[in-house]
Amino acid sequence: MSIASSEKKPLRRPALTMVLLAWLVLVALEYFWIPLFRVAELFAWFAIMVAWLWMIGWSTVAALTYLSFRAYGRCDAVLLLALGAGTVARTTHWETLYAEGQVWLHRDAFAELAADHGNGRPLTVPGWMRYLSIDGQVRPQRDVLYLPVFEDWRAESGRGIAYIPGSDGRGTTVHTASGDLGSATYDLGGGWWWVE
Numbered sequence: 001m002s003i004a005s006s007e008k009k010p011l012r013r014p015a016l017t018m019v020l021l022a023w024l025v026l027v028a029l030e031y032f033w034i035p036l037f038r039v040a041e042l043f044a045w046f047a048i049m050v051a052w053l054w055m056i057g058w059s060t061v062a063a064l065t066y067l068s069f070r071a072y073g074r075c076d077a078v079l080l081l082a083l084g085a086g087t088v089a090r091t092t093h094w095e096t097l098y099a100e101g102q103v104w105l106h107r108d109a110f111a112e113l114a115a116d117h118g119n120g121r122p123l124t125v126p127g128w129m130r131y132l133s134i135d136g137q138v139r140p141q142r143d144v145l146y147l148p149v150f151e152d153w154r155a156e157s158g159r160g161i162a163y164i165p166g167s168d169g170r171g172t173t174v175h176t177a178s179g180d181l182g183s184a185t186y187d188l189g190g191g192w193w194w195v196e
Helices: 003-031 033-039 041-068 072-091 094-105 107-118 127-131
Strands: 139-141 144-151 158-163 173-177 180-189 192-195
Touching: 003 033, 003 041, 003 072, 003 094, 033 041, 033 094, 033 127, 041 072, 094 107, 094 144, 094 158, 094 180, 094 192, 107 144, 107 158, 144 173, 158 173, 158 180
Parallel strands: none
Antiparallel strands: 139 144, 144 158, 158 192, 173 180, 180 192
16 A cells, blocks of 8 residues: 555545535434424524535535545545435425424324314323424314414415325315415325425
8 A cells, every 4th residue: 555545545534424424414404494493493594504505515525535536436426426415305395204204203192183173172282292383283174183384474375284084185275374275285194184
């Protein structure tokens, strides 16, 4: 092993480690966007922006490191992986993915809410739901039970989770905000749907 090749390896590893760390932080922040947004809206926006810049910066550093050592194949691989992963991260519907995870993790609590609504009993909302809902409440609407997750400025439009009894709730109209009607677009399981 030559001196030149032994000097190359230590320079590449920190860049790749930082790229992987940046991706992990970015994915975690994107996935937990809803609770972060509930706790501190400006911090959530800032953290996501910094994570994207961190990921782009270190992916560029890793690619340039390989380029400086004339490892063109590895440079191309880093660039293609970064572009592919960036496209997937940017096009993934993280809000729906998080909502689906919450419905799956707390399926008993969601089933209990649906059963209480169906039987006309008072709705008891668990404390953890305040990180999922705007006001920690669910809103009954005829046969539908609606959990508002987002309302845009002045409540002109909204998105959330709705319990829609029946076999297929796709296209069911839900009053999502004072100025908006949404429809069920994605089945979260157990009769719960993502509405936008």
